[in-house]
Amino acid sequence: MSEPIPESVPTSFDPRNKRPTKKRALTPRSETASSISALFAKPDQVIQVPGSTSLSTHHGGAPPEIVANVQGSSAGAGSGEFHVYKASRRREYERMRAMDEEVKQGEEGKLWEKEKAEREERDREKTRKNREKRERLKNKKKGGKADEKADGEGKVGGMKPRVSKLGGDENDRSVGAGMEEHVGIEPVGVIIHDDD
Numbered sequence: 001m002s003e004p005i006p007e008s009v010p011t012s013f014d015p016r017n018k019r020p021t022k023k024r025a026l027t028p029r030s031e032t033a034s035s036i037s038a039l040f041a042k043p044d045q046v047i048q049v050p051g052s053t054s055l056s057t058h059h060g061g062a063p064p065e066i067v068a069n070v071q072g073s074s075a076g077a078g079s080g081e082f083h084v085y086k087a088s089r090r091r092e093y094e095r096m097r098a099m100d101e102e103v104k105q106g107e108e109g110k111l112w113e114k115e116k117a118e119r120e121e122r123d124r125e126k127t128r129k130n131r132e133k134r135e136r137l138k139n140k141k142k143g144g145k146a147d148e149k150a151d152g153e154g155k156v157g158g159m160k161p162r163v164s165k166l167g168g169d170e171n172d173r174s175v176g177a178g179m180e181e182h183v184g185i186e187p188v189g190v191i192i193h194d195d196d
Contacts, residue, residue, distance in 0.1 A: 039047065
């Protein structure tokens with residue numbers, strides 16, 4: 001505002017200007033708050049988030065598979081072929097490094113697949129053993145045989161499963177069979193008596 005004419009007044013202070021004034025971010029917190037409020041101002045708008053640059057491993061074009069005219073190192077620093085030699089040597093080293101890296105990645109992939117297969121096999125074996133154990137315990141609770149072995153060998157605690165006498169003999173399935181034996185027996189469990 002060196003002169004008192006309308007042209008010397010800054011646009012931000014001019015009362016004729018209808019543009020909103022720029023708000024400067026005083027702190028990182030206010031800057032983040034203003035950017036978030038700008039994002040929430042238009043919820044319908046699709047936001048394009050660029051991909052992470054750390055995930056991309058592509059560094060330009062792949063080196064050629066065959067490099068023609070690989071010169072020897074006899075091209076000295078004073079000759080005109082020196083820069084050509086340096087460039088071809090750099091390309092050759094890049095090609096060899098890429099091939100070595102490809103071989104290394106292949107070996108690591110095979111090793112990882114092998115370890116993965118071993119892990120899955122261990123998990124399947126452990127799951128199978130746990131399933132068999134659950135089935136043995138379930139059969140034991142039901143009163144069936146815990147194992148298919150006859151003499152009680154290999155059973156949990158070396159004990160045979162308890163045989164229930166509620167049904168009587170298997171061949172004797174009449175209506176009143178075995179009922180007279182169980183008249184005085186109380187059921188096993190917790191009995192709660194309410195005092196009203």
